[in-house]
Amino acid sequence: MTERNWAGTYAYRAPIVQAGTIEDVQALVRAGGRIRALGTRHSFNDLPDTDGTLVSVTGIAPEFVLDEEARTVEVGAGTRYGILARWLHERGWALHNLGSLPHISVGGATATGTHGSGDRNGVLTTAIRAIEYVDATGERVRVAIGEADFAGRAVGLGAYGIIVRLTLAVQPAYRVRQDVYTDLRWDAALEDLPAMTGAGYSVSLFTRWGGDAAGQLWVKTRLDRDDAPVVDDVLGARRLLTSANSIGDAIADNLTEQGGVPGPWLERLPHFRLDATPSNGDEIQSEYFVAPADAPDALRAVRTLADRIAPHLLVSELRTAAPDDLWLSGAYERGLFAIHFTWANQPAAVLGVLPEIESALADFAVRPHWGKVHTLDREDLERTVPRLADARALFERLDPEGVFTNAHLERVGVREAR
Template sequence: MRNEPELNWAGTLEYKAADIVDATTIDEVSSLVAGAERIRALGTRHSFSDIADTDALLVTVTEIEPDFVLDDEARTVTVGAGTRYGILARYLEDNGWALHNMGSLPHISIAGAVATGTHGSGNGNGVLSTAVSALEFVTADGELRTVRRGEPGFDGLVVGLGAFGVVVRITLNIQPSFQVRQDVFRGLPWDVLLDDVEGVTSLGYSVSVFTDWVEDTIANFWVKTRLDSGVDVPDEWNGAKRDIVSAGSLWETSDDNLNEQGGKPGPWLERLPHFRLDRIPSNGDEIQTEYFVPRSQGGDALRAVRALGEKIAPHLIITELRTAAADDLWLSMAYQRDSLIIHFTWKNEPDAVLALLPQIEEALAPFDARPHWGKLNTVDAVTLSRLYPRLPEFRALAAEWDPTGAFRNAALDRLIFTEE
């Protein structure tokens, strides 16, 4: 039993678990699961919602060795599920391989990111979960079970919210290593973005747009370009000018935390994430919220939120706009929709944030905004049932895998298994 409060990475969420056990082997995970009435898996604690929490036992797999298995012919890598993306990325780069994308923080665990649909950016890039080709679970009886792409239920199991068991090994698709340059543009007129979201977000392999909602022009947008794409990066685009100055001040933090900008080429793992693995990312003392809307309606969705800009700005550190390609994972926020992702990094002002969220969600309701499972929001079960057409199948699959509810928690009961 731990005596000190257990907090998430930013210190803004306290876990209610009766105990947290840091497993060091898969056998230990199996023993813990088999001996527990209720148990949940905890990753690197980068969620801002209670999706991973429980009032019973939490087990982490972040201390289990990665035990990399590289299959050059199949173009896959199998790795311990608690491994951080940045650690896996370095291994792959050292062996001439790459992932299709990375989140802004390389610090997050693979299993946690996959289970919640976490993402990077890019109109043609699926969320990180789309790279999964196999999952190995410890199921409720303590046994190991592996499921592969194409097998029954696979598309429901990937973004699984921890409902099916403790994931201990993951196999991901990989591709040959590639080089990326990262350029910062400043001064984009709002009207250009509102009228042509697709045009702005298609300027690079991965694009991020930053705003506080009340500025006259877009403060920054970052274009990450694959050097093998043959695309030239312009010095100016629709009034926005390329700048060599780094942009760490967006998060009220040091530029030293960021991966190198200014158009200097570098390996994918040092350009696709915003932050360096060996630094504390983002602001740190923060709350995060995020919604996915159809990219085809992106301009109208941004107009709806911008109408609340004067209310949002005093409590905001920064908003980042990113994109994701549609996929077929049942509970992915990008399920069957090319998506614009509206992210809020808030100051640590929980009362003010919780008062604002229903207003933002009401403004985004006409666009069927799907909240990120790992970010703070106030969306209810009735709304989620409408937003996720495969939710009944997810419930049935969870009942098949976990008939006693060993992996259920308050969040799943409230959001997924509530009687409508």
Template structure:
């Protein structure tokens, strides 16, 4: 199977802001080759997907197993309303296949370019007060464990709640089985003029204004910025309200992102779910380019107070910020999910590629959010250590015990997992 040594120009994540340090990388093309790799030696290994993490979470001092080539056929079972998806499949590619067969997912992330296995393993979430994170659609996992054997775990199994948001800490996931629902239509609209005063007085009215809502802000002035709503349609003639709190619907030609050719269509134009739920188009470069991302999850009940605390830091945040995004998700029972046992508001920061400056701002944000037990996104830049992570993730020790039992020799351990307490130090 293909294997190579990393050159001095080390491969980087998709944004170009993290360089992988692994000595070697392998590219298995099927399950048998994954098994062979695990059985072939005793060194440390770790899975690498579509490179959408911003830290050393998917890195290793040993061999990176690049699973992006595992892109076989998606198998749809209409009777069980599920799809078996090879680990390397990107959400946008999967969505096209599902739509062609009349099926859909309950939600998608902002980028359709992300891989199914990596996104679900890190708790990537999309948005919507009533929508679980993407990981909640996982019905089953197939993985190659530290013993070199193929294992299956399904919803209801004893370890399932630990393994779904598993961070690559226990094995190499090769297939994910996802829940499906019938295809549906959507429209996207942008509201402007909503003030912070109105938003913080009734934040739930804002975040429940559509099936999925995103607020884009730069923490400046009296207005929040742009409220981007994604509405599920019964018919293509369904309308949306002309006002939202004290804001108003933007005309199609005045939509703030209308000139960006990499975003999905705005202006209330009806379309299929997979061309409206993501923010960005699969056939274009995503997001802003060279960037760093940070994100924290707070209980939705604490969201107004948490946002007030972040607003106090606006002078420190703005010089290094591209944009922030506020989104929501419904609570779940997945042990390492950001939404474990609480509905959350996600407070996201897309930073300019200024690592030193960003590293100085992050501790201030985390201190401001500490009273609200904010949980960091696993795949984005933060300053949490093991002690702080355990304080906000009540099942962290239980998940770690599962990972240690499944991988007692620590083949899937890396420096990041040790640092945040997901695996025992070695």
């Protein structure tokens, strides 16, 4: 049986071996040949794939290690965020943010710069305090924040080793409420995007691009107390007093609780519940990042393609993340405004419209989400990813024989062509 990604829309070429221990990973690397890590299979392109062997790290025990004095937790890279979050919350601790899906692995999400949401929240990778990986010789290597080239390895795309454990920053557990604001109009949103994205701790706008109505705004507010007031109006959009969603009735039961009901951070920051099917499935995803300052003009440019986008789109999500210093992060030195597309499973149609979207965003130094479908190549990315050449040189030095390279990494300029 052909193995596929979580959504079923990418078929892996390589055979997949399930590792049960870190020693298994070391043995597979030492056996020779090309090898790549596989987590919870939430990439939508050939980034994880290889002409060698894929090693799944999800079967390795999490082995949580909490250091309350240092405010860190050490965890296996294949662990799902939702599992880690539950373990932390039971002990009174939390992460600074979570992605839309709690089903994604810690290693895969951080290695691709996956981001969650919030003007002042760094991408998930910014929580990393140390990385432990198996290098091209099969040895275990640990690198900590502040050490040479840490910022180059943090969003590493699996390009230099198999990450097996991560140490993340934690903070005391907190409470969040999630409110939906409806009937936001494009003219109001584009006039003051900072007011929209700054309306809460984590904010997402769900849109289908056409018409005057921008869509629904989901605002997640971090609470000092459960009865803290929230505004009834954001840029003319009105707060709904009951749960509602704009991304399909079929998945409504899979969403985390809305309607302003206070709850634990891990049950409000993701859009989807850990114990439910995430998102739609049978979908293709693309995502592009521009600087927040360029976002109004970038959105206007994409809106000119609304008629081309609409026949193939399930929904788009717009959100932000804070600037960081991680070389291959979409938020490197400028923060990010994310323009996300969840497409129907129509590969030819999606690949037909993506170059038009990328052309519309070309004037805004657009960067892609590394794990989602795009058509940008090395030449394109040399212009928009400032540290791409530095990252490539680092990975070539760490893995000179190309054990961890693949066609995708070479195509986007993260590794040299072989």
